[in-house]
Amino acid sequence: MNIISPSILAADFGYLADVVGKAEKAGADYFHVDIMDGSFVPNISFGVPICEAMDKITDVPLDVHLMINNPEKYIEKFKEAGADIITFHQEAYYDINKLVDIIHENGMKAGISIKPHTDISVLEPAFGNADMFLIMTVEPGFGGQKYMDSCTNKIRDLRNALSAKGLDTDIEVDGGITKENIGTVLEAGANVIVMGSSVFKGNIEENVKYFKDVMNK
Ligand code: DX5
Ligand code: ZN
Numbered sequence: 561m562n563i564i565s566p567s568i569l570a571a572d573f574g575y576l577a578d579v580v581g582k583a584e585k586a587g588a589d590y591f592h593v594d595i596m597d598g599s600f601v602p603n604i605s606f607g608v609p610i611c612e613a614m615d616k617i618t619d620v621p622l623d624v625h626l627m628i629n630n631p632e633k634y635i636e637k638f639k640e641a642g643a644d645i646i647t648f649h650q651e652a653y654y655d656i657n658k659l660v661d662i663i664h665e666n667g668m669k670a671g672i673s674i675k676p677h678t679d680i681s682v683l684e685p686a687f688g689n690a691d692m693f694l695i696m697t698v699e700p701g702f703g704g705q706k707y708m709d710s711c712t713n714k715i716r717d718l719r720n721a722l723s724a725k726g727l728d729t730d731i732e733v734d735g736g737i738t739k740e741n742i743g744t745v746l747e748a749g750a751n752v753i754v755m756g757s758s759v760f761k762g763n764i765e766e767n768v769k770y771f772k773d774v775m776n777k
Contacts, residue, residue, distance in 0.1 A: 562775040563752045564768065565590035565623045565732070568614065569605055569703045570756030576610075577617045579764055586768035590623040590645070592734070592754045594703075595638075597628035600652050601701035608634075608641045615642025623752075625673065625734065627700045628652065632659055639666045647671030647694050647732070651678060656686045671732065675700060676708050680718045687725055692752060693718060697745070698735030703756040707736030712748050719749025742774055 566588050571579045580591065591614060596605040614622055621644035626634065631648040638646055646663050647670075653659050656672050663670035672686055673694035683693050695715050698705035715731060722729050732752035733745045742753065753775065759767045 561751065562746070563589040563730070564759075564771050564775060565592040565752055565754045566759040566768065567592040567594055567703065567734070567754050567756035568610075568760070569594045570760040572760070576613065579760060580614065580617050582764040583759060583768050584618050584620050586765040587772045588620055588759075588768055590621045590752070591618060592756075593622055593624045593643070594756075595624060595626050595628055595634075596701065600629045600649065601627045603701045608637050611638060611641035611643060621645065623647070623671075623732075623754075625671075625694065625754075626652075632662065635659075635662055635666055635668075639668060643668055645669040645671055645692065647673050647692065649673045649675070649700075650682050651675060656683075657689055660686055660690050671730075673700075673732075673734075676711055676714075680714050680721065683718065684721065687722065687727060687729070690729065692730040692732055694732040694734055694752075695750070696735055697733050697737070700735070705736050707738070707741050712744055715745060715748035715750050739770065739774075742771060746775065 566583045598604040623645045624643040626648045660670040669691040671692035672690045697711040730752050731750045733750040734754035737755045
């Protein structure tokens with residue numbers, strides 16, 4: 561199933577409930593909540609309180625992307641804050657299956673992300689255990705960057721590697737997805753599509769509807 565996960569990093573926080581409500585009404589399947597610590601990535605976004613606010617604002621599942629060091633310390637906190645899916649970075653934790661298990665024990669789905677220069681082979685030990693793999697298509701840290709074309713083959717290779725094992729695990733893509741390249745990432749095998757600027761800049765309802773149409777063709 562194809563899923564659209566608008567990233568609230570690009571939302572106007574002065575009107576968070578309003579803009580999230582618009583995206584929800586237009587058909588957002590998840591909301592992507594980007595947590596940055598200024599250490600794993602060179603930027604600080606927001607933390608647990610915004611996740612709690614999102615939980616109050618919307619019934620749509622919260623897809624929490626932890627771009628932080630020591631992610632294991634915060635699993636319960638984000639669970640309490642309303643997270644439904646937690647994705648952590650392979651580069652930030654030494655035993656990916658252990659952390660997937662901890663997330664599952666807390667009743668959430670677990671995703672594992674890799675940065676653009678990390679090889680997909682590091683994900684293989686978690687095939688069949690993780691619920692989702694997130695291929696970053698920009699260097700994590702900031703919204704509004706340009707999609708890195710070199711990542712398209714990683715999506716395709718990961719989809720092929722999963723299929724070869726009889727798995728149809730979700731592949732999420734995140735960073736620089738636009739009207740111009742959404743077809744490329746879908747064709748390569750991604751099915752959970754994160755979009756910040758492409759949803760929240762301009763007419764939110766029209767943007768979500770446009771992408772939903774493309775994804776459901
Ligand atoms: C970047 C974040 C992304 C970001 C995407 O580090 O992980 O989720 O919000 O924003 P756009 O779609 O504007 O590239
Ligand atoms: Zn993200």
